[in-house]
Amino acid sequence: MPSQLVQNTMRTKRLPHIWCPGCGHGILMRDVCQAIENLGLEREKVSIVSGIGCSSRAAGYMDYNTLHTTHGRPIAFATGIKMAQPDMHVIVITGDGDATAIGGNHLIHAARRNIDLTVVVFNNSIYGMTGGQYSPTTPTGEKGTTAPYGNIDGDFDIPKLAEAAGATYTARGDCYHVPQMIKLIENGIKNKGFSIIEGVSICPTYYGRKNKKGSAVQMMHWQEQNCIDIKKAEKMTPEELEGKVLIGEMSRTVRPEYTELYDEIIRKAGGAK
Amino acid sequence: MANEQKRFQLLQGNEACVEGAIAAGMRFYAGYPITPSTEIAERSAVRLPQVGGKFMQMEDEIAGIAAALGASVAGMKAMTATSGPGFSLKQENIGYATIAEIPIVIVDVMRSGPSTGLPTSPSQGDVMQAKWGTHGDHPVIAICPCSVQDTYNQTVRAFNLAERFRTPVILLMDEIVGHMREGCELIPTDELEIHNRNTQMISSMPYAFGEGQYVPHMTSFGKGNLYNITGLFHDAAGFPTNDNKIAGEEGSRLMEKIKVYKYSGILEFEEEEMEDAEIGIVCYGGTTRAVQGAIEMAREEGYKVGMFRPVTLWPFPEHELIERAKQLKRLIVVEHNYGQVLLTVEGIIKGDTKVEFIGKVNGTTISPKEIFRKIVEEEE
Amino acid sequence: MANGKRLVVEPAWCKGCGYCVEFCPKKVLVLEHEKIVVKSPEACICCGLCEQRCPDYAIWVEKEAM
Numbered sequence: 001m002p003s004q005l006v007q008n009t010m011r012t013k014r015l016p017h018i019w020c021p022g023c024g025h026g027i028l029m030r031d032v033c034q035a036i037e038n039l040g041l042e043r044e045k046v047s048i049v050s051g052i053g054c055s056s057r058a059a060g061y062m063d064y065n066t067l068h069t070t071h072g073r074p075i076a077f078a079t080g081i082k083m084a085q086p087d088m089h090v091i092v093i094t095g096d097g098d099a100t101a102i103g104g105n106h107l108i109h110a111a112r113r114n115i116d117l118t119v120v121v122f123n124n125s126i127y128g129m130t131g132g133q134y135s136p137t138t139p140t141g142e143k144g145t146t147a148p149y150g151n152i153d154g155d156f157d158i159p160k161l162a163e164a165a166g167a168t169y170t171a172r173g174d175c176y177h178v179p180q181m182i183k184l185i186e187n188g189i190k191n192k193g194f195s196i197i198e199g200v201s202i203c204p205t206y207y208g209r210k211n212k213k214g215s216a217v218q219m220m221h222w223q224e225q226n227c228i229d230i231k232k233a234e235k236m237t238p239e240e241l242e243g244k245v246l247i248g249e250m251s252r253t254v255r256p257e258y259t260e261l262y263d264e265i266i267r268k269a270g271g272a273k
Numbered sequence: 274m275a276n277e278q279k280r281f282q283l284l285q286g287n288e289a290c291v292e293g294a295i296a297a298g299m300r301f302y303a304g305y306p307i308t309p310s311t312e313i314a315e316r317s318a319v320r321l322p323q324v325g326g327k328f329m330q331m332e333d334e335i336a337g338i339a340a341a342l343g344a345s346v347a348g349m350k351a352m353t354a355t356s357g358p359g360f361s362l363k364q365e366n367i368g369y370a371t372i373a374e375i376p377i378v379i380v381d382v383m384r385s386g387p388s389t390g391l392p393t394s395p396s397q398g399d400v401m402q403a404k405w406g407t408h409g410d411h412p413v414i415a416i417c418p419c420s421v422q423d424t425y426n427q428t429v430r431a432f433n434l435a436e437r438f439r440t441p442v443i444l445l446m447d448e449i450v451g452h453m454r455e456g457c458e459l460i461p462t463d464e465l466e467i468h469n470r471n472t473q474m475i476s477s478m479p480y481a482f483g484e485g486q487y488v489p490h491m492t493s494f495g496k497g498n499l500y501n502i503t504g505l506f507h508d509a510a511g512f513p514t515n516d517n518k519i520a521g522e523e524g525s526r527l528m529e530k531i532k533v534y535k536y537s538g539i540l541e542f543e544e545e546e547m548e549d550a551e552i553g554i555v556c557y558g559g560t561t562r563a564v565q566g567a568i569e570m571a572r573e574e575g576y577k578v579g580m581f582r583p584v585t586l587w588p589f590p591e592h593e594l595i596e597r598a599k600q601l602k603r604l605i606v607v608e609h610n611y612g613q614v615l616l617t618v619e620g621i622i623k624g625d626t627k628v629e630f631i632g633k634v635n636g637t638t639i640s641p642k643e644i645f646r647k648i649v650e651e652e653e
Numbered sequence: 654m655a656n657g658k659r660l661v662v663e664p665a666w667c668k669g670c671g672y673c674v675e676f677c678p679k680k681v682l683v684l685e686h687e688k689i690v691v692k693s694p695e696a697c698i699c700c701g702l703c704e705q706r707c708p709d710y711a712i713w714v715e716k717e718a719m
Contacts, residue, residue, distance in 0.1 A: 002663060002666075002710050003704065003710060003715060004715065016666045016668070016709055016711075020668075021669055021670045022668070022671075022708065024708065025708065026710070027707075027708050030710065044499065047495075049343070064499055065500070066500070066501045066502070068501065068503035068504065069369065070369050073366065076331065076336035076339035077342055077343035077346075079303075079336070080301065080342060080346070080347065083301060083327050083343075084344040084349040085348070108332075109332035175706065178705035179705070216670045216671065221675075269319075269322035271324050272325065
């Protein structure tokens with residue numbers, strides 16, 4: 001029998017999962033489950049919606065209402081669920097390619113509407129499922145199978161992108177700082193509006209190997225040393241912050257939520273019960 | 274009741290589609306503006322909140338069908354509408370709806386293509402796309418209304434079929450029918466036959482189905498039955514599988530599902546003046562009125578001409594047409610394309626019946642006179 | 654084992670990434686044949702850092718049965 005958390009929140013018969021040894025996605029999936037447990041949400045009132053890619057296999061392992069959709073589209077599917085059942089906690093689990101490349105349009109527009117979804121991006125900076133092609137979050141200069149001479153594209157800062165589009169809660173966590181990541185997801189779920197939490201993942205198989213990042217353990221050490229809390233970063237010089245990844249709550253604003261605004265439309269139209 | 278609709282109204286086909294959908298129980302619409310289907314979005318935006326439903330204008334066509342599918346999973350009858358270019362964009366998620374077995378109605382008001390084509394002009398160029406547009410083997414139900422009243426009635430039927438068989442249903446309209454304006458009776462819900470998906474689970478397995486049955490029952494998210502939906506081939510529990518036996522059985526069941534129930538409400542066709550006909554005209558949707566006009570002219574001149582109109586275009590009423598063709602010398606297919614239903618008709622009609630064709634794709638409509646001339650040219 | 658808690662492992666789920674071994678503050682764990690082994694159970698303080706970072710849910714801390 002696995003741990004109480006895993007028994008309570010996952011489909012244990014489906015485990016062990018398909019992710020590679022050292023893949024950070026397993027850690028992040030547990031973080032999402034722990035956050036839901038900490039908030040005491042009824043499982044019947046939680047939907048997990050995912051797209052396509054390594055990240056999106058999470059839905060099948062999690063014991064909630066789970067919808068594994070098409071590539072890039074989970075936020076659009078999730079929007080429909082939330083509109084049909086506004087009391088449902090709708091959590092999207094997606095990847096860097098799923099959320100910011102093929103699904104980038106849905107991401108910014110859901111943020112613009114401030115619809116009450118919680119999007120957790122498992123960001124491994126690579127297309128893992130297809131074997132290591134560079135993604136919109138592969139750092140400029142680094143390699144993938146389709147960037148053999150180094151990536152010349154700029155890379156997205158996911159929380160900033162979502163904040164600019166109108167998200168009312170944005171945050172970034174990682175695999176090393178587990179309690180913080182759990183707290184960030186909890187706060188995202190609690191925020192009545194569009195929330196996004198980037199989870200910096202670890203892909204030793206493709207991203208790590210292509211870019212000579214060492215073993216899974218060495219990549220975890222890298223997060224330990226280079227993922228800097230945003231509050232601590234305030235006291236650091238630009239030189240000290242060179243090459244660091246900032247973690248913590250990035251932004252929080254208050255704006256009317258979409259399904260509540262739509263209820264007002266129904267009242268105006270005379271359709272309220 | 275401020276929002277109560279008058280029973281008889283002068284409506285466009287596109288507007289009748291919305292009224293039929295609401296009567297059938299549609300409570301969610303998501304889509305993107307595109308000519309010549311935009312009135313469907315506009316009327317949905319007005320009417321849905323009046324009945325407690327919800328309308329969303331999405332960021333793109335793909336989001337339109339995706340959000341509609343999400344709402345359907347959460348228990349709302351949902352629809353999206355588009356035209357050619359948007360229909361292309363929605364195709365992947367039509368396949369998703371097929372394999373995940375999520376009820377949804379997709380309206381395609383056809384216009385001339387390919388590409389941007391002639392956006393405001395009539396065409397029936399998406400007939401084969403409706404059948405084969407999404408990748409992989411799959412069955413499809415596509416319905417072609419021919420008038421405003423027919424659009425109302427067939428939209429109700431489209432929802433019923435989607436709910437009964439857990440499948441996407443394509444309402445294949447065209448610019449002629451979408452923008453045609455005529456009197457329409459808005460038959461109220463309590464006078465209609467309305468089907469809702471069966472939400473009683475057969476077992477704890479969400480994709481299990483009863484002995485001799487082909488359609489698993491479906492509980493909505495949020496009703497306490499925690500299960501998984503995926504676009505991968507899946508087992509009865511809803512989980513992805515690479516098991517060749519299970520994958521093969523699932524694929525076959527999806528195909529069989531539509532075949533088996535073809536005569537349980539899916540198939541519908543209409544005949545006019547076929548009893549004594551020697552010449553038959555196959556038409557559907559927007560060409561129907563012109564064909565009716567041509568038949569009237571031809572009958573006045575003594576030609577024995579009748580009309581065979583598939584209302585359900587896919588699956589096609591093959592056996593019915595084959596049977597009818599036995600009495601015919603000639604069968605003329607009339608459509609606004611270069612011969613899409615013609616392909617099917619040529620494929621099934623063997624023997625002495627000669628298959629002929631009138632097609633047009635230049636932005637204008639086929640006139641009764643053109644059809645009449647075709648009827649008489651060989652008879653003189 | 655500490656404070657009424659105990660460390661449990663499920664070697665069948667272990668994929669041998671080594672996170673738990675590396676980040677255990679008391680060096681309780683080792684990998685043998687790429688599977689987790691509790692080498693020094695007496696040193697374990699049940700802090701749970703291994704459980705937090707195990708991507709495969711193969712190691713965890715639970716309350717000892719009364």
